Amino acid sequence: MRTVDDTLVPRRILLVSGLSGAGKSSILRILEDLDHEVIDNPPLGMLDDIVARAERPVAIGVDSRTRGFDASAVLEALARLRMNPNLRVELIYATAEESVLLRRYTATRRRHPLALHGSIKEGIEEETALTAPLRAAADLVIDTSDMPPPELRQFVESRFSPWEGAAGEGLTVALMSFAYPAGLPREADIVLDARFLRNPHYDPALAPKTGLDADVAAYVAEDSDYLPFLNQIHGLLQLVLPRFVQEGKKYATIAIGCSGGRHRSVTLVEALAKRLSAPDGMGNYQGSGQWPIMIMHRELARLGLGSWRWARKPADAPNTEPASPVS
Structure with missing residues (x-):
């Protein structure tokens, strides 16, 4: 791992969560372009092993589609990873207004993962409730309601540059x-x-x-x-x-x-x-x-x-x- 002034630079670990349709997949693609190793929706039980084996900054997608998803389990994993002083662990949460999510699903004709037998609106409401603890604990909330793709890329690039841990643990x-x-x-x-x-x-x-x-x-x-x-x-x-x-x-x-x-x-x-x-x-x-x-x-x-x-x-x-x- 690289050092700055002979000080160990913590490796960045990003957990990316949020509402379906809010841009989580786009954020992960941008992070991959920024030289992060990206894994989307692995079983929660594999998080520690993924982090242990990785040699680059890691971005892991975790949402309601994840096998065994439970917000409290995600927060427990987050706390466990943060106990390692060699890691800089952050939680990112992607969101958007309900009306925007409804419009996006209508335009793409995609099925909401939690609305297999109900309306899209019901699926959004259920997912919002399920992931509310993650939003409350997030280090960074990205609201994409009126953020076009180029602006989202600019936003993510400005905060997660290609060099690992460059900003250290500060602000x-x-x-x-x-x-x-x-x-x-x-x-x-x-x-x-x-x-x-x-x-x-x-x-x-x-x-x-x-x-x-x-x-x-x-x-x-x-x-x-x-x-x-x-x-x-x-x-x-x-x-x-x-x-x-x-x-x-x-x-x-x-x-x-x-x-x-x-x-x-x-x-x-x-x-x-x-x-x-x-x-x-x-x-x-x-x-x-x-x-x-x-x-x-x-x-x-x-x-x-x-x-x-x-x-x-x-x-x-x-x-x-x-x-x-x-x-």
């Missing part, structure tokens, strides 16, 4: 810009509204550009409330991020929205990332520990203008940025 912070009309990011832990700031959209010279352009960022920063707002956000994160770590959270998504998700929110995310990822004169990071920090501009990615990138990389991350999954 990974994602700073995301988005557009309110396109919907709130369901994965966000904190959502902030930047729509009160002056809008470059109404300047013909700036409207086609984005907050990644210096003149757009300067225009937004000229608003008298911009700097106080940025300072307030920074202060909030200095307070809450260490508490997230105390609670055992592994992922924190901070989302900043504006009307189009291209100017004001992008400017703020970039400025905040610069603050959090740059050490002060004493070598201390400004309220963000030593945690990896990533930047995600949701609407720019949907327009094909890039994907996620690191503002501060994990300790053993490659020097290259990931290829954009958005074509």
